[in-house]
Amino acid sequence: xxxxxxxxxxxxxxxxxxxxxxxxxxxxxxxxxxxxxxxxxxxxxxxxxxxxxxxxxxxxxxxxxxxxxxxxxxxxxxxxxxxxxxxxxxxxxxxxxxxxxxxxxxxxxxxxxxxxxxxxxxxxxxxxxxxxxxxxxxxxxxxxxxxxxxxxxxxxxxxxxxxxxxxxxxxxxxxxxxxxxxx
Amino acid sequence: xxxxxxxxxxxxxxxxxxxxxxxxxxxxxxxxxxxxxxxxxxxxxxxxxxxxxxxxxxxxxxxxxxxxxxxxxxxxxxxxxxxxxxxxxxxxxxxxxxxxxxxxxxxxxxxxxxxxxxxxxxxxxxxxxxxxxxxxxxxxxxxxxxxxxxxxxxxxxxxxxxxxxxxxxxxxxxxxxxxxxxx
DNA sequence: ATAAAGTTTCAGAAATTACTGAAAGTTTAT
DNA sequence: ATAAACTTTCAGTAATTTCTGAAACTTTAT
Numbered sequence: 001x002x003x004x005x006x007x008x009x010x011x012x013x014x015x016x017x018x019x020x021x022x023x024x025x026x027x028x029x030x031x032x033x034x035x036x037x038x039x040x041x042x043x044x045x046x047x048x049x050x051x052x053x054x055x056x057x058x059x060x061x062x063x064x065x066x067x068x069x070x071x072x073x074x075x076x077x078x079x080x081x082x083x084x085x086x087x088x089x090x091x092x093x094x095x096x097x098x099x100x101x102x103x104x105x106x107x108x109x110x111x112x113x114x115x116x117x118x119x120x121x122x123x124x125x126x127x128x129x130x131x132x133x134x135x136x137x138x139x140x141x142x143x144x145x146x147x148x149x150x151x152x153x154x155x156x157x158x159x160x161x162x163x164x165x166x167x168x169x170x171x172x173x174x175x176x177x178x179x180x181x182x183x
Numbered sequence: 184x185x186x187x188x189x190x191x192x193x194x195x196x197x198x199x200x201x202x203x204x205x206x207x208x209x210x211x212x213x214x215x216x217x218x219x220x221x222x223x224x225x226x227x228x229x230x231x232x233x234x235x236x237x238x239x240x241x242x243x244x245x246x247x248x249x250x251x252x253x254x255x256x257x258x259x260x261x262x263x264x265x266x267x268x269x270x271x272x273x274x275x276x277x278x279x280x281x282x283x284x285x286x287x288x289x290x291x292x293x294x295x296x297x298x299x300x301x302x303x304x305x306x307x308x309x310x311x312x313x314x315x316x317x318x319x320x321x322x323x324x325x326x327x328x329x330x331x332x333x334x335x336x337x338x339x340x341x342x343x344x345x346x347x348x349x350x351x352x353x354x355x356x357x358x359x360x361x362x363x364x365x366x
Numbered sequence: 367a368t369a370a371a372g373t374t375t376c377a378g379a380a381a382t383t384a385c386t387g388a389a390a391g392t393t394t395a396t
Numbered sequence: 397a398t399a400a401a402c403t404t405t406c407a408g409t410a411a412t413t414t415c416t417g418a419a420a421c422t423t424t425a426t
């Protein structure tokens with residue numbers, strides 16, 4: 001299968017960005033192509049369209065599945081696996097965020113938790129531990145916040161994002177109304 | 184200069200995470216060490232403490248400066264450059280977010296803008312362009328939102344993040360009060 | 367049980383990225 | 397102008413990551 005120039009340039013761009021987004025070139029291309037394609041694609045189609053080896057496609061799919069970005073589709077009377085994006089653009093982006101948060105913040109959080117348990121032996125360690133505590137708190141706040149945002153329905157979240165810094169005004173308003181009482 | 188085990192393990196961890204955070208091993212270590220160190224450090228101190236070549240330190244500092252994560256400090260009567268983190272942990276995290284957003288989303292946004300200008304030649308292109316439009320809108324919303332969040336003062340932002348999904352309730356409340364009228 | 371159609375694995379090759387160290391460059395002092 | 401103290405650059409090397417392709421494996425049909 002060969003691609004129209006516009007689609008091809010998008011797919012190649014996904015390849016170039018791939019490593020910045022957390023995977024690698026071919027995996028980026030594969031994902032880009034799957035998104036651009038209305039019909040699910042077989043591993044062979046991916047391999048031929050992108051000119052990458054069959055083995056590489058197999059590894060790439062495994063990786064994309066570990067990110068929960070692709071799912072398999074079957075056609076009756078055909079035993080090939082066909083792959084397609086695992087949800088809307090919105091959901092895909094969500095998964096990338098979440099997965100990256102896990103890979104980029106969770107390991108550090110546990111290291112910091114451990115480091116903070118036993119206490120400092122001297123001034124240098126005292127300073128260091130204070131900084132570690134700051135980092136820990138920040139990461140924890142972000143992690144919690146990210147989790148809660150993901151529990152909001154996409155359309156509410158869109159409203160919230162469109163509101164932007166206007167949120168602050170709304171929060172101030174709340175303070176005004178509720179000053180004194182709390183729930 | 185040599186490090187206490189606790190500090191060393193944090194610094195090494197920063198090295199291991201470095202590439203996930205968008206830089207590389209030594210740059211991660213350098214940043215980790217600078218954060219852990221109360222006094223600014225010279226390039227030679229970085230080089231000796233971390234056992235990396237002087238040249239590598241120089242390149243690393245350049246890179247960290249391009250991320251706006253370190254600044255230079257001078258001591259009267261000493262012409263060495265001493266380096267220190269460019270702000271609080273909070274500010275550093277902010278810079279990393281912003282810089283990554285620029286590197287990971289802006290190029291794609293411009294590609295998509297261009298691709299959406301001229302119109303589709305056939306059904307496949309029509310489908311592809313629709314997906315590109317979805318991606319474009321999502322990236323644009325996120326970019327805008329990120330920009331606005333950065334304009335909020337750290338303490339307001341902390342309040343907001345601590346509130347988490349509770350924001351939704353507040354928003355609903357606003358709707359109730361203002362139904363019919365706007366702002 | 368065998369063959370056909372498909373998928374996965376993995377050792378080695380290729381490509382990319384990071385690092386070193388010596389040479390070139392810069393700044394300050396005299 | 398020269399030297400001393402320091403920094404940067406960059407060609408070559410080392411380390412790491414990615415990719416290939418052939419062999420091994422799995423599943424389904426006969």
